[in-house]
Amino acid sequence: MTRIRIATTSLAGCFGCHMSLLDMDERLVSILEKAEFDRSPFTDIKHCGSCDIGLVEGGICNEENVHVLREFRKNCKILIAVGACAINGGVPALRNSFQLRACLEEVYLHGEGVENPQIPNDAELPLLLDKVYPIHEVVQVDFYLPGCPPSADQFFRMFNDLISGNEFSLPRKLLHFD
Numbered sequence: 001m002t003r004i005r006i007a008t009t010s011l012a013g014c015f016g017c018h019m020s021l022l023d024m025d026e027r028l029v030s031i032l033e034k035a036e037f038d039r040s041p042f043t044d045i046k047h048c049g050s051c052d053i054g055l056v057e058g059g060i061c062n063e064e065n066v067h068v069l070r071e072f073r074k075n076c077k078i079l080i081a082v083g084a085c086a087i088n089g090g091v092p093a094l095r096n097s098f099q100l101r102a103c104l105e106e107v108y109l110h111g112e113g114v115e116n117p118q119i120p121n122d123a124e125l126p127l128l129l130d131k132v133y134p135i136h137e138v139v140q141v142d143f144y145l146p147g148c149p150p151s152a153d154q155f156f157r158m159f160n161d162l163i164s165g166n167e168f169s170l171p172r173k174l175l176h177f178d
């Protein structure tokens, strides 16, 4: 039997959405009978290959996030924004009220306990964007899974719907945004 291939990533996220996915506990076994993971924090695969479903946790805060998100969009038939951060920027988007330069100076130059103050500028580091963006501002999104994080019941419902080819819909009692 060909298994559904699923990729997951955390961009400007806290990995809480991934932890909630794992909160499906033993129900994960029934999902993994029909699905397998491609690139994900759960695997050692470095790039997203051709997949049926891509789950994106976190908004977009730096240029590497943009690169990874575009790779997911290119390779995943269905792309899902998972959690408040991917949907609307979430808590990290609170920095959008401030100038990026002011944030960097506060943390690296004037922060409590800072020694040898300097703003990191190694070329290996991805450049921060001026603001934190929801992923739909960069690529087209097919579905949204709300919550901070979405519950394990939401993940289970979503996987079952998508794997069985049903239309994905969440009953009202499973919807929450906190």
Ligand code: SF4
Binding pocket: 012, 013, 014, 015, 016, 017, 057, 058, 082, 083, 084, 085, 086, 090, 091, 147, 148, 149, 150
């Ligand atoms: S939505 Fe909440 S749990 Fe998910 S990555 Fe953002 S802060 Fe973490």
